[in-house]
Amino acid sequence: MVTRLIFIIFLVSRLCSAQGSVDESSNILIVYLSRTNNTKVVAEMIHEKVGGDLVALELKNPYPENYKSIVAQVDMVKYDTVFVGFPTWGMQLPPPIKSFLTQYDFKNKTIIPFNTNAGYGIGSSFQKVKYLCDNCNILEGFSVTGGKERDGIYLAIKGNRKVEVKELLMEWLENLKPLTLKN
Numbered sequence: 790m791v792t793r794l795i796f797i798i799f800l801v802s803r804l805c806s807a808q809g810s811v812d813e814s815s816n817i818l819i820v821y822l823s824r825t826n827n828t829k830v831v832a833e834m835i836h837e838k839v840g841g842d843l844v845a846l847e848l849k850n851p852y853p854e855n856y857k858s859i860v861a862q863v864d865m866v867k868y869d870t871v872f873v874g875f876p877t878w879g880m881q882l883p884p885p886i887k888s889f890l891t892q893y894d895f896k897n898k899t900i901i902p903f904n905t906n907a908g909y910g911i912g913s914s915f916q917k918v919k920y921l922c923d924n925c926n927i928l929e930g931f932s933v934t935g936g937k938e939r940d941g942i943y944l945a946i947k948g949n950r951k952v953e954v955k956e957l958l959m960e961w962l963e964n965l966k967p968l969t970l971k972n
């Protein structure tokens with residue numbers, strides 16, 4: 790049974806371009822959920838490569854009992870392409886991401902999922918993204934092993950592992966057509 794998680798979440802944060810400010814001209818949004826920063830590291834690598842705006846979905850209460858709401862401050866109209874990053878939770882799409890995807894109208898937008906997990910894979914998460922955005926153009930997603938919290942490994946995508954992940958990520962990005970890369 791899946792525990793209902795209560796998160797009061799709000800979309801904070803750091804709408805920033807590679808230069809550290811909002812990139813007014815960009816039509817790319819990279820939004821991610823990350824508790825122990827593995828997905829965040831991947832999101833930042835994507836941002837470095839494709840530019841656009843980077844937004845963290847922040848959990849107000851990381852261990853809640855019920856999932857409650859999300860307060861978003863993003864003008865989604867501006868974006869054609871939305872990278873959506875999340876960890877696998879209980880072999881599923883985390884509830885805050887489900888909420889994010891149902892909260893906005895992504896019709897005709899390009900959605901690109903990316904994921905980190907403890908080695909058990911994406912579970913049903915990518916399928917759920919597809920289900921929730923059935924009128925979107927969904928590109929092939931990216932997934933890598935990140936933290937293993939149960940074994941006391943929190944941020945795993947660092948050092949040599951970060952270099953490895955970056956290589957895999959760049960290969961994936963290069964093959965993501967029709968996305969135009971910055972560099």
Ligand SMILES: Cc1cc2nc3c(=O)[nH]c(=O)nc-3n(C[C@H](O)[C@H](O)[C@H](O)COP(=O)(O)O)c2cc1C
Nearest residue numbers: 823824825826827828876879880906907909935936
């Ligand atoms: C509540 C919870 C449930 C998780 N469930 C799974 C799972 O079903 N399969 C898996 O491979 N990893 C699972 N993980 C591990 C995370 O997916 C993994 O550590 C991921 O890299 C964390 O990303 P983050 O550092 O961006 O938060 C779970 C972690 C948490 C906190």
